Amino acid sequence: MTEPTFEALHQLPQRDLPFSLEEFSERLLSVRKRMADENFDMLYLTSPESMYYLTGFKACWYGAQGPSSWPQYYGIAVHRDHDKIIHIDIPAESNYIDYISIPTVDKRIIPKRADLSFIVDTLKNEGWLKGKVGMEFGSYRPNRVVSEQLQSAFLGGGSSGVVDATHILRQQRRIKSPQEIIYHETAGEILDAGYRALVNEARPGMTEMEAFGILNLGMHKAGGDQCAMPYSFASGSRAIAGGHCLPSNKVMQKGEIFGADPCGSYHQYHTNVCRVFSFGEPPKEMMDQYNLIAKAIKHVENIIRPGMSVNEFAKDMREFYKEVGIWDQRNWVGGYEMGIGFAPDWVGEWEFTLGNFTEEGSFDERTLDENFVCNFENVFSAGGAIDTLIIRDEKPLIPSFLDGSIYVIE
Structure with a gap:
């Protein structure tokens, strides 16, 4: 029996998505249409259900009740005029994202857990903070303290308004494929x-x-x-x-x-x-x-x-x-x-x-x-x-x- 090499042991698992890339693409298009209908320029989605629905990402821990020094700023950003999704997360999830999520996700790894400026700068440099931003205020993640910090940072980064958009993904997910x-x-x-x-x-x-x-x-x-x-x-x-x-x-x-x-x-x-x-x-x-x-x-x-x-x-x-x-x-x-x-x-x-x-x-x-x-x-x-x-x-x-x-x- 051949012993596995060090390199073989450290290869990433094969990507294993629950749905076809076509279905993920159709979901994103439908969400972008809902955004356009309600004049949302960007959604910053933090609920596990929304992240999974659009990218396939799932985890055993989302840190919602973790230490206050580890604020859960992380999530996915969707813009109504773009067909890519930006996923911002911590270094510990970097390899995991590469094989659990759709290959088209644009991964951005935050250098420090509490570096909110990284998220603002990332989205601002993409031109995604110019208009109306939606967040999932109806989600337990992140908690109220962190949610208010994100809301304030997005407004300070150039957004014309940050409002609740919990209903967008919930309505989208109601009828099953x-x-x-x-x-x-x-x-x-x-x-x-x-x-x-x-x-x-x-x-x-x-x-x-x-x-x-x-x-x-x-x-x-x-x-x-x-x-x-x-x-x-x-x-x-x-x-x-x-x-x-x-x-x-x-x-x-x-x-x-x-x-x-x-x-x-x-x-x-x-x-x-x-x-x-x-x-x-x-x-x-x-x-x-x-x-x-x-x-x-x-x-x-x-x-x-x-x-x-x-x-x-x-x-x-x-x-x-x-x-x-x-x-x-x-x-x-x-x-x-x-x-x-x-x-x-x-x-x-x-x-x-x-x-x-x-x-x-x-x-x-x-x-x-x-x-x-x-x-x-x-x-x-x-x-x-x-x-x-x-x-x-x-x-x-x-x-x-x-x-x-x-x-x-x-």
Whole structure:
């Protein structure tokens, strides 16, 4: 066996992009058109989702909560009149950018972490700070202190105004391309693999953390990414109490129910399916409630269609819930946009509510457009389940071998 040479060990990995260069190019063109429509000259994008969407760059650490002496000034700049993207980052990411991002990105490495003048001079020398600049004020990255420093520096560098442009990329990302749809479907298959591992291996006497690990490992073995947040996982009274609770070292007992609310993730595209399990047969009343939830999921699949208004969908579903007698037990019934997810969140911008604890959803004439991907939460005091939908004419429900009723583990 030949020993690898020093040079071979230090070669960069081959570039591995999640989308074709053509798709990345089309995304940039579409964003530039949106910029022109709203008279933005430049966008300085700092959210992980936006950076990934336009360049393929992704990282395990974005430093948003790091030391104040390491301000997170770094991001990508897009100009409405240019077909290149400038990526400004620290030296530690230099080689990584070369193989994780599109080859056309114009990489600029900041010499010192806190050198804001480097960013201003770079953009000013390109002629990109002459007009209206948009930033993602709605992103957690960078934090408010750093965001205000960037805003002030851009104004001092010649910009005529710096305003919020969070909506530009969020609107752009809402309707999914055919390849993005495939990634959501694959994420669903990955999640199903994780759930199969869970029902095959979880046993009374394990801690919640052990079972949580089985589910995660099952997804990773199936090719899944790390999902964007540590999802809810709870058993016994913790599961009944509800809430977005983290898994604990509580020991799961025979006769208890437990629930998981994970996402499968593939190329950062997230598919959400929440299910409930029982070690042994649960009380009949509880099983009956969850059987109604399973029927509700089938009803959603049968009625939802592209172009349907939220009002139409809500009216039909409310009638179903009232007919089976659970509408008055609602906690939250609705959904939100799914798509690219990075820590700390996978919850997207576009949401709709059919009803919550105290009221029915408000009048909502927006439409559920074709190739929009969202979760749908049937959450009631006596039981609940969550699924992911692709708004399309055929097979809108991303399938799961778990139908929404309680899965009994003997």
